Amino acid sequence: MRTDARPPRLDRTATRAATATAAAEPMAERDAQDAQDAQDAHFYSQMYLIRRVEQTLLDLFSQGKLTGTVHTALGQEACAVGVVNALDRERDVIFSSHRAHGHFLVYSDDVGGLIAEVMGRRTGVCGGVGGTQNLHVRNMYTGGIQGGIVPCAVGAALAEKLKGSGAIAVVFLGDGTMGQGAVYEGLNVASLWSLPVLFVLEDNQYAQSTPKALEHAGDIATRPETFAVDRAVVDVDDVRSVYEAAQRAVRHVRERSRPFFLALNTYRLGPHSKGDDTRSPDEIEAYRARDPLPRLAARLGDEEREAIEGRVEERVRQAVEAALAAGVQDLAEFTERMRWHTR
């Protein structure tokens, strides 16, 4: 983990906590190690699930079993796992974009609902209407318009603040989205009105096919400073460091009712959508060597890892089978629902 040149003050709190742990008695140390191992296993099961679901979606696409498009985040799983696990799932509100399968899975664990949705089935979480880019479950909303969800997240945070719910709003952005004016309107208003919004930048260095150097002047991660929004930068090599940084960020947002900007340096190992990768294979291989998934796998025992993988494979297999067997919603049913819905 590389923290930013100007780490947030909360970093020192974490250091104090770590020192305290080191000084504790051996029993507590062992308990802490057990907790860390359990967390590793839990995070691995989530990261592996995201990886396998997205690989499966790409396979299904190649086989002609799903149509349209599918944007995957292979290699970026640690962002979703690290951040969403730091949230209060009961009350916090999540907005995400076109590349949100991972966020969705960590938040809802609804493998069947996701796969069916991407495959356009009636059993999908949005009945096949929203598709891969437009997912909704409980307090989570994703949308395919780059940057458009930022003002929505600001409004959601305002609603939660007015209601006194203690919830925060989180909005996931990509580096490409940082070109949109709506992002900066949102940063300005979130800071001006002291709203509990956590901005999470998943900087995978490419906007579809275009490298960051052709999209942005200056350093996008420092832009929040001009809006008086505190920030941190984390290299996403290890899900633990993402999780710890996200916990600090969430605490900052919730306790101070202030926005925070967490920039995650990551890399997309797969294509933007399907077979549309024009990046240098050498570059991709260099990042593959830093893939956080095998790094985490190496911390688990073989037996435990294989058990997790086996369970995930079975869940994905069953989800695909169920989706293939499910029908498609008919238009009359959908329009009738919308008619009643709006009365």
Next chain:
Amino acid sequence: MAHALTSPTYVQSLRKTLHDVMDQDPAVVVLGEDILDPYGGAFKVTRGLSTRFPDRVLTTPICEGTIAGASVGLALRGMRPVAELMFGDFATLATDQIINHAAKFPAMYNGQVTVPLVIRMPMGGRRGYGPTHSQSLERLFVGTPHIKVVAPSHFHDAGAMLRAAIYDAEPVIFVENKVLYPQRLRLEATDTLISRESVGAPDSYPTVVLRNYAPTEQPDVTVIAYGGMSYLLAPLMARLVEEEIRVLACMPGCLSPLDETPLLEAARATGRVVVVEENSADFGWGAEVAARIYGACYAQLRAPVVRLGAAPTVIPAAKALEDAALVSDESLLSAIMEVLS
């Protein structure tokens, strides 16, 4: 007429509704530019609100996209936002939020969420504000699925319509024509020359039917209009009493989606129809109305439907130019005479 003098103006009616709903319902949030007291908004619709409800009246930076987008987020999370765009022309800056977010969220999430927001937009010319502050851009939103476009005339209970919009489950674009703000609402059944009938649910967006003749008489011509056109239409109808031209005017409160039933009835009553709007008429709302009339009443038409609107250009700043570009009582009279000939 004495009765009319005691009725509230259009702006007073809207303002009273905002005060009442904010007082009654803590979920209502009002946001927009320059809306705080003592300024109270460019057209004073929000005057007094920030003094009474400081936590729920938010003056925003100049960022129409975020005014609309924050309203979407508020609405998704259980609030009832009422946003003001200072001028309707600025709706272009909010259009991504209106079309891609407010309108799409409920449907693309398969009916699992509602986005009950209102975006108020002062539209229209005749005030010399020039091309970027005078247009009637509701034309961009009519026909968009899953939003309503609502436009009270001064023969509508504007405040009641705003209340209905605030409690509508769907996003509502609420069009306020600027010339109507100082007009007194005319909700009485009759005055000396014009009778008024409200068709449809009074707590929603009724269609107003105006007649400048006795109920026993047959009308000569049907005029279909909305919103600010009432400003021209009512005096012209009064004037035409003397000429013995009996006008049946029909003004829907909701432009889109459109309850065509009262319009088609009015079209059938005369077989001679003028559709008039402040927008330029090409590809406009009036074209949709005309198409529906042709589709449903072709056999009963006695003349082609005449569509009337502004010149297909910007709304000029110079008064004489602006007057020439917009529909006037004279051009409306000419259209009526054309369909009667």
